[in-house]
Amino acid sequence: MSFTVAIIGRPNVGKSTLFNRLVGKKLALVDDTPGVTRDRREGDARIGSLKFKIIDTAGLEESFDDSLEGRMRRQTEIALDEADVALMLIDARAGVTPLDKHFANWLRKIKIPVILLANKCEGKSGEPGLYESFALGLGEPIQLSAEHGEGMGELFDALLPFE
Numbered sequence: 001m002s003f004t005v006a007i008i009g010r011p012n013v014g015k016s017t018l019f020n021r022l023v024g025k026k027l028a029l030v031d032d033t034p035g036v037t038r039d040r041r042e043g044d045a046r047i048g049s050l051k052f053k054i055i056d057t058a059g060l061e062e063s064f065d066d067s068l069e070g071r072m073r074r075q076t077e078i079a080l081d082e083a084d085v086a087l088m089l090i091d092a093r094a095g096v097t098p099l100d101k102h103f104a105n106w107l108r109k110i111k112i113p114v115i116l117l118a119n120k121c122e123g124k125s126g127e128p129g130l131y132e133s134f135a136l137g138l139g140e141p142i143q144l145s146a147e148h149g150e151g152m153g154e155l156f157d158a159l160l161p162f163e
């Protein structure tokens, strides 16, 4: 039985980088410019023997109007509707931002299972955000480096129950 995973989080935390790593192809556009992934991308992901469908989303913003932020928010809602589990990314080097907190509060209300990923944790660079992220109330974060492929074993273990 296959399952579906949505990668969510505010712009620039590394969602598309993780998507590309898990799919093994550069299907999603990675860019320093926040919000560059404006539409949803789906792919067949794999970590070791674990296979699943993955959805990359644009970031959720607080805006409810028809702005870019509003459309990105709706994309995230659609992705979560299809997903069995959400991977919520934060940029551990940047620390936990107000938008991360907003995201976390919103996710807890939806009641979808959430795995918290503290990205950009290569070396010790992510430590401040790592400790702050415990306060999001989404459980213990997995330390990850989407760019360098670190933390994939822990992510495998966390996703295994959804198979």
Ligand code: GDP
Pocket: 009, 010, 011, 012, 013, 014, 015, 016, 017, 018, 029, 030, 031, 032, 034, 035, 036, 037, 119, 120, 121, 122, 144, 145, 146, 147, 148
């Ligand atoms: P998105 O907006 O959440 O999809 O973020 P992107 O995947 O487009 O990445 C935003 C920026 O963060 C890019 O410059 C990436 O190269 C960088 N990035 C992504 N993952 C990592 C990581 O694990 N470590 C570091 N240092 N940078 C990363």
Ligand code: MG
Pocket: 015, 016, 017, 028, 029, 030, 036, 037, 057, 058
């Ligand atoms: Mg992106």
